[in-house]
Every structure is written in C-alpha cells, then in structure tokens.
Amino acid sequence: DAGVIxxxxxxxTEMGQEVTLRCKPISGHDYLFWYRQTMMxxxxxxxxxxxxxxxxxxxxxxxxxxxxxxxxxxxxxxxxPSEPRDSAVYFCASSTLDKYNQPQHFGDGTRxxxx
Amino acid sequence: xQQGEEDPQALSIQEGENATMNCSYKTSINNLQWYRQNxxxxxVHLILIRSNEREKHSGRLRVTLDTSKKSSxxxxxxxxxxxxxxxxxxxxxxxxxxxxxxxxxxTIIP
Numbered sequence: 305d306a307g308v309i310x311x312x313x314x315x316x317t318e319m320g321q322e323v324t325l326r327c328k329p330i331s332g333h334d335y336l337f338w339y340r341q342t343m344m345x346x347x348x349x350x351x352x353x354x355x356x357x358x359x360x361x362x363x364x365x366x367x368x369x370x371x372x373x374x375x376x377x378x379x380x381x382x383x384x385p386s387e388p389r390d391s392a393v394y395f396c397a398s399s400t401l402d403k404y405n406q407p408q409h410f411g412d413g414t415r416x417x418x419x
Numbered sequence: 420x421q422q423g424e425e426d427p428q429a430l431s432i433q434e435g436e437n438a439t440m441n442c443s444y445k446t447s448i449n450n451l452q453w454y455r456q457n458x459x460x461x462x463v464h465l466i467l468i469r470s471n472e473r474e475k476h477s478g479r480l481r482v483t484l485d486t487s488k489k490s491s492x493x494x495x496x497x498x499x500x501x502x503x504x505x506x507x508x509x510x511x512x513x514x515x516x517x518x519x520x521x522x523x524x525x526t527i528i529p
Contacts, residue, residue, distance in 0.1 A: 308461070335515070347462075347507070347519040359515065395461055401515060407452060408509075408517060410461030 306330070310396050310411035318419050322384040325414045327396030328377055337408060338371055338381050339395040347395075353379065354401075386418045423508045423520030431526040438495040440523040442508030443488075449511045451484055453493050456505045456522070465493075465506075495525075503527045 309328040337352040351361040356373045373379040397408040423444045450469045454462040468475045468484045481494040509517040
C-alpha cells in the first residue's frame, strides 16, 4: 500500500518567495493533518481537515500560511511570502476516526529552508 | 499547554539492554500512542493504549499507562542498533487531534 506522499522532499528558496507543499493522503482516510517540526518548538499541528473541510486552523501561525484540500486525494500548504523563520520540516499525516482516534500515518516530510 | 513531556530527553544504551522512556501529561485522555521517528523520516505509529487499559505488548515493545499519575512508559527489550531513533508519545484528549510530546532521542551503541 502506498503511504502518505509528500512533495517536494526538500525546498530551498529565498525570503519573499511563495512556497507550496503538497500531500497525497492514504486512500480511504478521511482526516488530513499538517504539522511543522522544529528543534525549538517540536511537532506543532498547523491545521487539519475532515472530509476535505478544514476543521481547526488555530495552529496556523499567520495569514501568510494557507491550506487547501480540493479533493480527498490532495492537499496543499502554501506560504506567501516566506520568511527565514518558516524554515522547518513540514509533515502531512492522514488517518481515519471511529470511536477512538486511529493512528496517524505520516509522510516523510518536506524540509524547507528559507534563505 | 497540554503537550506531553517525555523523559529522558536523550538516552544511550548498549545493544541488548532494555530502554525505558516515560511520558507525562496533564489532563484526562481517551488514549495514548507511541511513535518512532528515524532520522530524516516521518513518524511511524508503534502502539496505542486506551484509557481503560493498563498494559499492552507488541513484539519487543511494552507500554504501560497509569491514568491516576497521568503517565505512560515505553519499554523496548533487547535493544538493537535499528532501534536508534526518536520516540514520541501522543495524547488523544477526545477532540480528533493528537498532541505530541517533546520526544526521547534513543541511541543504541553496538
């Protein structure tokens, strides 16, 4: 089975540029989560979707960040304009949910460097 | 913050020894999960323990949960070099999200 697929794996760009990160969740999963991981702050939840609808975006740091899920098999996280402090590893994860939370399946992340 | 706290932050042991990591949290949970992260990779789910369970096993992994102390432990027995990774606990407070702890970096010395 294909896992969660993220692209690109690495992104290096200059401050002020637009950055788009992409995620393909596991087929059949109805929850999708975007996380950011840094040494200083650990793993932070940015936003999550249920059935393609954003449920909680309280973790999105600023208006420069936006996320969409146009269909069940694709999501994007966009940063515009990017800043050096946005440098981090961004993870996408997907899961299903029944009475109890099910395990989340993570992609291998996008390592983002803003110069 | 509801974030779980792992203890210790880092642990180095000889191959073959047992490794124990602890996780503490602050409010009532539905379940608690443990994940492993190898360098440069995403997190991988290891085991889930529900709030009404006290112990769970999976291969060389043993997880305990003490809801009265709001703590959990992960024991890896007979450690191997391939167990070198960071380990995270994640708590489910019943709101569809998981809150991840700060992680324990485990190094197995061959």
